[in-house]
Amino acid sequence: MKLKTILLVVISYFIITINANAENVSIDELRTRFNHWQTTYQSLTDGEQKKSLDSLKSYPLYPYAQYQYITAHLNTATTKEINEFVTQNNDFPLASTLMQSYLELLTKEQKWNEINALDIDDSIASKCRYQYAVLKLGKKSAALEPIKNIWLSPDDQPSACDAIFDEWGKAGQKTANIILLRIELVLKKNNIKLARHLTEQLPDSYKTLKKNLLALFANAKTLTEFAKNIAPSSFSKKIVNLSFARFANIDADKAKILIPTIVKQQKLSKNDENAMFRTIANNYFKDSATDKQLKWRKQFIAQDRNTTQIEREIRQALKTNNLDDVAYWLNLLSTEDKQKDEWQYWQAIVLLNKNNQKEANEIFNRLIKSRGFYAMYSAQKLKQPFNYDFNYTIIDGMTSAPNESKILDDKYKDDAVIKRIDELRFWNMLPEAIKEWRNYLYSNTSNKQYAELARYAYSKGWAEHSVQATIAGKLWDNWLERFPIIYQDFFKSSLEQKVIPLSYSLAISRQESALDATVQSPVGARGLMQLMPSTAKDSAKKIANLSYYSADQLYDPETNIQIGTYFLDYVYQLFGNNRILASAAYNAGPNRVNRWLKESNGQLDAVAFIESIPFTETRNYVKTVLVYDYIYDLMLNNQPDMILHNNEVNYKY
Structure with a gap:
C-alpha cells in the first residue's frame, strides 16, 4: 500500500474516531480545535472544512463555526440548510443575520421559489424581500396585502424594501391619504427631510397642498400662510400643531400674537390652543427672555398648571435662591406630583425656612425610607444612617438558600446560551457575549427569573451581564448585582x-x-x-x-x-x-x-x-x-x- 493511501486511511480513521467520541472530548481539546478552525478554515478545502467543522459539534461555540461555514458557502447553500440552522439555533443572535444575508443573495439571483420556502426572521428587510418574492410568483394580492403597514413608518425604511414599495405604488395602493398619514408620522419625529420627500410624492391633484407643505418645511415662518391657504381638515390641523414649535423657535413673540388667528383659520380646539401657548412659555424660559415675557410666562403657567412647566419654574426659583417662589410653585403641583422625592425634600426646606423643624423632619424621615439621592441626603441631614440590605431573596420561593451557588450553577450551567457565553468570554469575545446575553434576557421574558440570572452572572464575575439582568428585571434594590466591582x-x-x-x-x-x-x-x-x-x-x-x-x-x-x-x-x-x-x-x-x-x-x-x-x-x-x-x-x-x-x-x- 502506498504511503499516501496509508495516510488517508489513518486520517479518515482519526476523524471517524473524533466524531464517534465527540461527547467525551475534553473542553481543552475542543478549544484547541476551535482555535485551529478560526485560524485556518478560510484556507481549507471544502472537504477539510466539513471534517474540521464536524469535530466541533459538541463544542458550545459550534454555531459560530457553523455560521462561518455556511456564510462562506452561501452561494451553494440550500433553503433546507438555512431553515434547519435557524430552527436549531433559534436562540442564536446570528441566525437572523444569516437569514438576511441569504435572502439578499437569493433576491439578486431571482430565486423566488427558494425565498418562498424560507422561514424568515422578523426584520423589515427580510419581510420586504419575502413579499417581493411572493409577488414574483404571481400572488399579487397576498404579496401587497401587508405592505401598507410596513410602509407606514415614522422612520426611513431599508433599501431592501424599495422594489416591493414600487410595486405597491404601481398597484395604486399608495394613495394620497396614506402619504398624508405618513407625513404626520414622520413630523412627530421632526424628520423634515423625509416629510419633504413624501410630499413630493403627492399627486398633481394635491398641487396647492403640496406647494404649501413644501414651503412650510423650507421655512416654518410660512405656517400662517399654510393655515390661511389650506382648508381645515384633520390632516391640516395636525400639521399646524406639529409645525408650531418650529415657528415659535424662530420668533416666539410673533408666533404668540398669531395664535388666535391660526386657531380661527384652522378651527383648532381649546386644547390645541393651550398647547401652542405652552410652546411659547417654553421659549420664554430662555436666558434672553425679557421682563415682559417672564411675566406672561409665569401668569400663563400658574393658570395652565402644566406639571413640566411648573417644575421648570421651581428650578428657576431655586436658581435665584428664592424660597418664597419655590413654595408658591410647589403649591401649584398636583397632589401626586408633590410626592416626588425632590419636591418632598424642597417642601421640607421651605418648612425649615419658616422654622417648622418638626414637620420638616417628618418629611426627611419619610424620604429616608425610599431610595436615591434625596433619601440618602435626608439621612445625612438628620445625621442618621441610611438603611441598606445586601441579604435579599434571589431564588424564587426560598427565603434563604445556603446552597445558593450550587443551586444556580446546577440550574444554568448546561443552558446552551450560558455555555456559549462562558466560552465567548474565555476567548475574550466580549461583544459577542454581551449580544448573546441581551438576546437571552429580552427573549421569552415571561419565563425569566431575572434575580437568579443576575446573581448567577455576578457569581461568575460577569459584571456587565449582572448589571443588564437587573435592568431587564427592574431589580433596583439588588445592589450587589447592580453595582459589581469590575476591572x-x-x-x-x-x-x-x-x-x-x-x-x-x-x-x-x-x-x-x-x-x-x-x-x-x-x-x-x-x-x-x-x-x-x-x-x-x-x-x-x-x-x-x-x-x-x-x-x-x-x-x-x-x-x-x-x-x-x-x-x-x-x-x-x-x-x-x-x-x-x-x-x-x-x-x-x-x-x-x-x-x-x-x-x-x-x-x-x-x-x-x-x-x-x-x-x-x-x-x-x-x-x-x-x-x-x-x-x-x-x-x-x-x-x-x-x-x-x-x-x-x-x-x-
Whole structure:
C-alpha cells in the first residue's frame, strides 16, 4: 500500500474516531480545535472544512463555526440548510443575520421559489424581500396585502424594501391619504427631510397642498400662510400643531400674537390652543427672555398648571435662591406630583425656612425610607444612617438558600446560551457575549427569573451581564448585582498618582456604560467611561507611556480606564475635588459648569445647585453618580456615613 493511501486511511480513521467520541472530548481539546478552525478554515478545502467543522459539534461555540461555514458557502447553500440552522439555533443572535444575508443573495439571483420556502426572521428587510418574492410568483394580492403597514413608518425604511414599495405604488395602493398619514408620522419625529420627500410624492391633484407643505418645511415662518391657504381638515390641523414649535423657535413673540388667528383659520380646539401657548412659555424660559415675557410666562403657567412647566419654574426659583417662589410653585403641583422625592425634600426646606423643624423632619424621615439621592441626603441631614440590605431573596420561593451557588450553577450551567457565553468570554469575545446575553434576557421574558440570572452572572464575575439582568428585571434594590466591582486592577493602577477615589471612578463608569466596555453612544462616545474620540486623543497625549493611535482602542477596558480616569481626575481637581461640579463637567463640559457657577454667583447650596442645572440629563447624571459613589463606597467596605462630602456641602455655588 502506498504511503499516501496509508495516510488517508489513518486520517479518515482519526476523524471517524473524533466524531464517534465527540461527547467525551475534553473542553481543552475542543478549544484547541476551535482555535485551529478560526485560524485556518478560510484556507481549507471544502472537504477539510466539513471534517474540521464536524469535530466541533459538541463544542458550545459550534454555531459560530457553523455560521462561518455556511456564510462562506452561501452561494451553494440550500433553503433546507438555512431553515434547519435557524430552527436549531433559534436562540442564536446570528441566525437572523444569516437569514438576511441569504435572502439578499437569493433576491439578486431571482430565486423566488427558494425565498418562498424560507422561514424568515422578523426584520423589515427580510419581510420586504419575502413579499417581493411572493409577488414574483404571481400572488399579487397576498404579496401587497401587508405592505401598507410596513410602509407606514415614522422612520426611513431599508433599501431592501424599495422594489416591493414600487410595486405597491404601481398597484395604486399608495394613495394620497396614506402619504398624508405618513407625513404626520414622520413630523412627530421632526424628520423634515423625509416629510419633504413624501410630499413630493403627492399627486398633481394635491398641487396647492403640496406647494404649501413644501414651503412650510423650507421655512416654518410660512405656517400662517399654510393655515390661511389650506382648508381645515384633520390632516391640516395636525400639521399646524406639529409645525408650531418650529415657528415659535424662530420668533416666539410673533408666533404668540398669531395664535388666535391660526386657531380661527384652522378651527383648532381649546386644547390645541393651550398647547401652542405652552410652546411659547417654553421659549420664554430662555436666558434672553425679557421682563415682559417672564411675566406672561409665569401668569400663563400658574393658570395652565402644566406639571413640566411648573417644575421648570421651581428650578428657576431655586436658581435665584428664592424660597418664597419655590413654595408658591410647589403649591401649584398636583397632589401626586408633590410626592416626588425632590419636591418632598424642597417642601421640607421651605418648612425649615419658616422654622417648622418638626414637620420638616417628618418629611426627611419619610424620604429616608425610599431610595436615591434625596433619601440618602435626608439621612445625612438628620445625621442618621441610611438603611441598606445586601441579604435579599434571589431564588424564587426560598427565603434563604445556603446552597445558593450550587443551586444556580446546577440550574444554568448546561443552558446552551450560558455555555456559549462562558466560552465567548474565555476567548475574550466580549461583544459577542454581551449580544448573546441581551438576546437571552429580552427573549421569552415571561419565563425569566431575572434575580437568579443576575446573581448567577455576578457569581461568575460577569459584571456587565449582572448589571443588564437587573435592568431587564427592574431589580433596583439588588445592589450587589447592580453595582459589581469590575476591572479593579486596571482602576487601581490608573489611580496610583491621581486624587479621585476608586468608588467615584467606578460610579462614573457604571453610569456611563452600565459597565459595558463595548458600547458606543449615538454621538460617538465609546467604551467603559464613554469617551469621545477627540477628548481621548487630547488626554492621551498627556499620559506617559501610553501608546494611543486609534479610537478603536477605547473599547479596550485598560486603555479606556487610563484615559477616562485621567480626564475625570483633571475635572475633579479643576473644581476643587468637588464631585458635584466634576460630574457635571464630565457630562456637559467644564465650560458649561463655569457658566452655571457664574450665573448662581455663590448664592446656592449644593442641592439647590444640582436641582437648578438646566439640562435634565446632566441634573439626573450628577445625582445618580453621587448615589452610585455612595453605594460603591459600601461595596469597597469603606463604610461611608454621608452621600455629600463636607467640602461639597460647605461650598457656595
